[in-house]
Amino acid sequence: MTATEQGAADRRAPATSDLLYEAAAALFVERGYEDTTMADIAERAGTSRRTAFNHFPSKGDIPMLWTRRMADRAVEVITESTEEEVPERIRAYFRLISRMVEAEPELSRQMMLGWTAAIGPIRYESQLLADLTPLLRDGQERGQVDPGVDVAEAARALSDVYIGVIFRWVRDQGTPRTLRTMADSAIDLVLSAIRPHA
Structure with missing residues (x-):
């Protein structure tokens, strides 16, 4: 060639x-x-x-790309808002992903089914960790995240909580609550646990 x-x-x-x-x-x-x-x-x-x-060596790689594309779009937006406090940037990150998931509910449902069928939760480390860990480190440097918090564990907790919320939203399609509302309350629980303590 x-x-x-x-x-x-x-x-x-x-x-x-x-x-x-x-x-x-x-x-x-x-x-x-x-x-x-x-x-x-x-x-x-x-x-x-x-x-x-x-x-795509496996059909299961397609839902992985779906996840990464949404996270990449959300990262682009939050990297432009560096003046905001880190907890608010983390909330904005998850809200943007939630909006994209809710915009195409059947596609989101099928991609989540595909991800689980491909043993995604077991085989793949969450793709959100690479996005959240530097944000949390930045929060520690700014005094907005407790200095004693293990940022890798906090990123994993945020990711796990959010993925759980999406699974619940996919499963309970008739719920009157929006994904954003469900995610906001779950993410806020984690963020309140890692904020600096007096």
Whole structure:
């Protein structure tokens, strides 16, 4: 392969990955996660099965990308608001993710079902930890998080609590409470436990 051909292939890779992701998302909503195969996804995206597996070695990798995309969007927003206190930035981070989850409830439901079917809670460390840990460290430096708090454990607690809230929201589709309301109260419990003590 020439350098020109390699360059063209490198530019196509993200576009192909996006096509596959969008095809998977549409099929998960139409048919459900369980009833969608990688062959279905490849066909909808107009690629070969081999190409689909090159981008997503497992169907379970697609919900991981869904999670990461939402977290990345939320991080972009909160990194712009560095003047706000850290607990409020953490609340804003979870509120943004909640808004994205609520905007497409059936897609969110199918992605969460896919994540659990792929043994996500057991196999993967939460993708939110890398976002939350530096925020919490910043909070300690600013005196907004207790200096005795293990920030890695606090990040894990926030992540675990939030994932639990999403599972509850997905399971209880008829609940009158919004995901944001449910998440706010759960996140506030953790934040109150890690605030500086007099």
